[in-house]
Amino acid sequence: MLTTPGGTLLVMAVLVPFVGVLLGLTLGGRHVWRVAAVTVLAGLAIVASLASMLLQSGDTVVYLLGGWAPPLGIALRADSLSVVMMLAVAVVICGIGLYARSDFGSVAGAAEARAPFTFWLLLLAVWGSLNLVFVSGDLFTLYVALELVTFSGVPLVCLDGRGETLRAALRYLLFALAGSLLYLLGAVLLYGAYGTLDIALLAERIRPEPIAWSVAALMTVGLLAKTALFPLHLWLPPAHAGAPAAASAVLSALVIKGSWFLVVRLWFDVMPGVVTLSAAQLLAGLGAAAIVVGSVVALRQERLKLLVAYSTIAQIGYLFLMFPLAFDAGGSALVHGPALTGGLLQAVSHATAKAAMFMAAGLVYAALGHDRIADLAGVARAMPITILAFALAGLALMGVVPSGAYLAKKLMLDAAASSGQWWWEGVLQGGAVFTAAYVVLVLTHVMRRPRGPAQPLKRVSRLSEFAALFLGLCSLLLAFAALGPLPGDLVKNPLAPGELGTTLLVFLGGTLLALGLSPQPLLAATRGGPLRRTMTRAGIAFEHSDGFVRRWPSASIALLTLAALFGWLLLARPLP
Amino acid sequence: MSAATLFGLCAAALIGIGLYGLIVNPHPLRKILAFNVVGSGVFMLFGAIARRGAAAGMGGDPVPQALLITGIVVAFSATALAVALLLRLFDETRSVSLASDAPDKTQPGVDDV
Amino acid sequence: MSAVINLWTVIAVSGGAVFFLAGTTGLLRFPDAFTRLHALTKADNLGLGLVVLGLLPQMDSVSGGLKLLCIWGLVLLSGATASQLIARALVRRDVQR
Amino acid sequence: MSDALNIGLAGLILGLALWSIVAREAFAAVEGFMAFGLLLTLAWVQLHGIDVALTEAAIGGGLTGALLIGAATRLRSTEAAARVEGPGAPTRWLAAGVSVAVTAALAVGVLALPVPAPTLAPDVAAHIAVTGVGNPITAVLLAFRAMDTLLEAIVLLFALIGVWSLAPDRFWGGRPGLRQQADPNGILAYVARVLPPIGVIAGIYIFWVGADHPGGKFQGATLMAAMWLLVMMAGLADAPPISRTWLRILLVAGPLVFIAIGVVGVVTADAFLAYPPGIAKPLILVIEFALMPTLTLILGLMLVGAPQRGPLP
Numbered sequence A: 001m002l003t004t005p006g007g008t009l010l011v012m013a014v015l016v017p018f019v020g021v022l023l024g025l026t027l028g029g030r031h032v033w034r035v036a037a038v039t040v041l042a043g044l045a046i047v048a049s050l051a052s053m054l055l056q057s058g059d060t061v062v063y064l065l066g067g068w069a070p071p072l073g074i075a076l077r078a079d080s081l082s083v084v085m086m087l088a089v090a091v092v093i094c095g096i097g098l099y100a101r102s103d104f105g106s107v108a109g110a111a112e113a114r115a116p117f118t119f120w121l122l123l124l125a126v127w128g129s130l131n132l133v134f135v136s137g138d139l140f141t142l143y144v145a146l147e148l149v150t151f152s153g154v155p156l157v158c159l160d161g162r163g164e165t166l167r168a169a170l171r172y173l174l175f176a177l178a179g180s181l182l183y184l185l186g187a188v189l190l191y192g193a194y195g196t197l198d199i200a201l202l203a204e205r206i207r208p209e210p211i212a213w214s215v216a217a218l219m220t221v222g223l224l225a226k227t228a229l230f231p232l233h234l235w236l237p238p239a240h241a242g243a244p245a246a247a248s249a250v251l252s253a254l255v256i257k258g259s260w261f262l263v264v265r266l267w268f269d270v271m272p273g274v275v276t277l278s279a280a281q282l283l284a285g286l287g288a289a290a291i292v293v294g295s296v297v298a299l300r301q302e303r304l305k306l307l308v309a310y311s312t313i314a315q316i317g318y319l320f321l322m323f324p325l326a327f328d329a330g331g332s333a334l335v336h337g338p339a340l341t342g343g344l345l346q347a348v349s350h351a352t353a354k355a356a357m358f359m360a361a362g363l364v365y366a367a368l369g370h371d372r373i374a375d376l377a378g379v380a381r382a383m384p385i386t387i388l389a390f391a392l393a394g395l396a397l398m399g400v401v402p403s404g405a406y407l408a409k410k411l412m413l414d415a416a417a418s419s420g421q422w423w424w425e426g427v428l429q430g431g432a433v434f435t436a437a438y439v440v441l442v443l444t445h446v447m448r449r450p451r452g453p454a455q456p457l458k459r460v461s462r463l464s465e466f467a468a469l470f471l472g473l474c475s476l477l478l479a480f481a482a483l484g485p486l487p488g489d490l491v492k493n494p495l496a497p498g499e500l501g502t503t504l505l506v507f508l509g510g511t512l513l514a515l516g517l518s519p520q521p522l523l524a525a526t527r528g529g530p531l532r533r534t535m536t537r538a539g540i541a542f543e544h545s546d547g548f549v550r551r552w553p554s555a556s557i558a559l560l561t562l563a564a565l566f567g568w569l570l571l572a573r574p575l576p
Numbered sequence B: 001m002s003a004a005t006l007f008g009l010c011a012a013a014l015i016g017i018g019l020y021g022l023i024v025n026p027h028p029l030r031k032i033l034a035f036n037v038v039g040s041g042v043f044m045l046f047g048a049i050a051r052r053g054a055a056a057g058m059g060g061d062p063v064p065q066a067l068l069i070t071g072i073v074v075a076f077s078a079t080a081l082a083v084a085l086l087l088r089l090f091d092e093t094r095s096v097s098l099a100s101d102a103p104d105k106t107q108p109g110v111d112d113v
Numbered sequence C: 001m002s003a004v005i006n007l008w009t010v011i012a013v014s015g016g017a018v019f020f021l022a023g024t025t026g027l028l029r030f031p032d033a034f035t036r037l038h039a040l041t042k043a044d045n046l047g048l049g050l051v052v053l054g055l056l057p058q059m060d061s062v063s064g065g066l067k068l069l070c071i072w073g074l075v076l077l078s079g080a081t082a083s084q085l086i087a088r089a090l091v092r093r094d095v096q097r
Numbered sequence D: 001m002s003d004a005l006n007i008g009l010a011g012l013i014l015g016l017a018l019w020s021i022v023a024r025e026a027f028a029a030v031e032g033f034m035a036f037g038l039l040l041t042l043a044w045v046q047l048h049g050i051d052v053a054l055t056e057a058a059i060g061g062g063l064t065g066a067l068l069i070g071a072a073t074r075l076r077s078t079e080a081a082a083r084v085e086g087p088g089a090p091t092r093w094l095a096a097g098v099s100v101a102v103t104a105a106l107a108v109g110v111l112a113l114p115v116p117a118p119t120l121a122p123d124v125a126a127h128i129a130v131t132g133v134g135n136p137i138t139a140v141l142l143a144f145r146a147m148d149t150l151l152e153a154i155v156l157l158f159a160l161i162g163v164w165s166l167a168p169d170r171f172w173g174g175r176p177g178l179r180q181q182a183d184p185n186g187i188l189a190y191v192a193r194v195l196p197p198i199g200v201i202a203g204i205y206i207f208w209v210g211a212d213h214p215g216g217k218f219q220g221a222t223l224m225a226a227m228w229l230l231v232m233m234a235g236l237a238d239a240p241p242i243s244r245t246w247l248r249i250l251l252v253a254g255p256l257v258f259i260a261i262g263v264v265g266v267v268t269a270d271a272f273l274a275y276p277p278g279i280a281k282p283l284i285l286v287i288e289f290a291l292m293p294t295l296t297l298i299l300g301l302m303l304v305g306a307p308q309r310g311p312l313p
Helices: A008-027 A031-057 A080-104 A114-135 A139-157 A163-194 A199-205 A210-227 A236-242 A245-270 A277-300 A304-319 A338-368 A384-398 A404-418 A422-447 A462-476 A478-483 A497-517 A530-549 A552-571 B003-024 B028-052 B062-093 C002-029 C033-058 C062-096 D002-022 D026-046 D050-074 D076-085 D089-111 D121-131 D136-144 D146-164 D187-209 D217-233 D245-268 D280-304
Strands: A061-064 A075-078
Touching (some): A008 A075, A031 A061, A031 A080, A031 A114, A075 A199, A114 A245, A139 A163, A163 B028, A163 B062, A210 A552, A384 A404, A422 A497, B062 D050, C062 D187, D002 D026, D026 D076, D050 D076, D121 D136, D121 D280, D146 D280
């Protein structure tokens, strides 16, 4: 194993944001945002050249730090998975940077202020740490990288210093720390059993045996706690909904992708032969539960930011559906294939779309001074660009052609059909319907004509609006970007009868769900109908169960129980 | 029984004790304390593994021992951040309860400041 | 010669151990914090002092002996400070009540 | 004999851990935890990890203990309310059940670890000569896995930024912590005058000896930070306002020097964080020397906390 040409780019992708933090901290005051701007541009250029290099050669880029080869040294590696994620993160960071320019930009002559100063530093910190997560080839370095992501993410939650956000941040930190300890425990056992922490070497040495199973179980649930997969999502809604919009976008679009990516790395690259199909079914089952509970509770929310936060929980669930679909024909090992590509695309489109959604929600809040969904009438007319950004992001998440989520759904549906796992086809389509439901719900409210006189609106920055629109568009047009490396016949004509029919069905289902579950009746005609009453009752039941799951003792017991369950499912493997 | 095995088992017990505290103690400070106990257990397990790897005239495998030093420092940073957060929460709200965060539906979207 | 040195070490270290024992008994048996502090500091200062004095002739080098004396001095300093601070905090608390 | 000692030590450690979890008052629990940290140090010695023992004593037990005891004192009034919130008996039993299950699984794992144990000690021994340092742990930390050490300094810095970000807006740029009032003629002030010179020398000694023997920058920096805290506690010096330029420069100097030497390695030794043959040891010492003040400041400032006083002097 040797350093490949261009490997220096990997080091730079990690270090440039970190150096940006160091310089920003020293220069301080008004210079922070300039440092951030320069760093973002430099980082974008680095990632872009890395991507173009990988696209040409297709080989994994390797860099041996200090010239020491593993197991003694640490290697950085970037395959197509890492580069796709790095590219997506770079684009989203760019968008968020533009968006936050008006909130956190510097005022000439003013003294250094806390919130802008920390926001820009933490934005760069999150970026560098995530790049490290994507390229590190060593499980201990990855532990440090995960902690870096957490330490830079937590202060973003409570940037405005209100009591409730401080509480959300503390919950997030404590639960994330519990998760990282389980991850570290797994890494420690791996070293004890195999004498290395390098991903490539471990993949060669690891055998399906009890110690590997317990490691897989511990590390997986530890990472799930940090990703907030249902039922380990206790910290996410208050943390993501309470933060300032730009910070929410960072947290929801990017931070949780770090630990999700590590689950993918672990399952696909470290122990593809150790994990079993039944364990993958459990993982995807949790994902399905997340979609249902997250979406229903999202529909019951009365505030836009909480709705978007709960929709993140549902979308996180979607990201785990690919695991059982990515097994090889015999169901004995995970392979890189179309299902993984689909999952990756879903992650990228969620990153761009969710950032756009939080930005739009933040702009609405800034303009109105509140984000009560029921009182959003007339907003579409007053802020067309913002609402367009929200709608585009929503369409993209629903999987309308030509969004990335459409391609993702397509790839996963094919994988489900070819492996005979029809039940996941249902979940995949159902997930789109749920997404449609909350998009329809919000759009119906904002398009309404206001009853009274128009509310006075505060002006919001045009630049911020366009930043949101830019990310929404990115998400909607992702399929075109992905088609470079993928076969071209995957994207169908959106107006072909089959495609149009599916889209309409998704919308119809979504509208029905929105009608049934929204806290205030959407149409006067549906008020008090028996179906509506039943659905409302069901929605309230979901809310209660969500409240129960999100209590600390239940969530932490669930954490350990899931570890046991995963361990058992790995143990009870079918005989070869 | 060798010291490595003995302290390895001790580490397993420490992790269990700490996890119990992390689950049932409602006070955040006690959770932070429990986190440190679990962390000590994980570190001790790694130390036992390092001791098992004694070779080449060294009393233990130096790679895990070096990683442990990094791990202890990272755990300290986590503790410091958590304590700072907890104290600020206390200053701001005079309460440290983590429980009452269920989205309050009666509260309007505007903050009445 | 070495027999005399060894005898001195045995006597001095045993004497130190007796002080530690007495100090520990006091810590466990005395009624309040002030008297417990009194017992603890006696054990530290005298007990450790005797142990150090007993070990001094056993050291190979002068620097080793100096290190031992340093340890005694530092423990004296920190013990005195800590017990002063604890006692002061106790007094303050009692006054507040 | 040694077995009996180890079993006794393990028993005491477990007892103190249990105490720190179940004790009624947070203050008592933290005291138990500090004693626990000291005993862990002994366990590390028994496991032949002298460097880890030093780190555990300095950071794990010492600084963490100091941090928690301060917090426990301030939060005393909140404990009664928290006790009421505690979960009921069924949850407790369930929690105990899953915790015992985890312990049991781990115990099985410990007993099932492979024999002979995999180890990198021979690899380290084969390559340590190139680095020029005598302490294998220093060689791992600053040559073979130097990236981890760089990241560790960055972790500390990010955590400090996080701690600072918790300041109320009006105090941004001000001094961290509350003003300490101590009797200028009291014994604390006396100790704070006498002890620091000794402590600083000991800190530098631990750092210097770390290249070839147990010790190193972290352990040394912790000792120096403790001396600084003592001086601040005694009211002899105040914490610097966080907006001071010299403070900011010192905070980033360590990591920046580390990165700069790493980048020079790209040119002279063909890899980031590689050292040109022959001058590895001097470069390692330069990095450690640059990290010392940075680490001392960060560790000390983390204990003092977020800015709590106005920015005006």
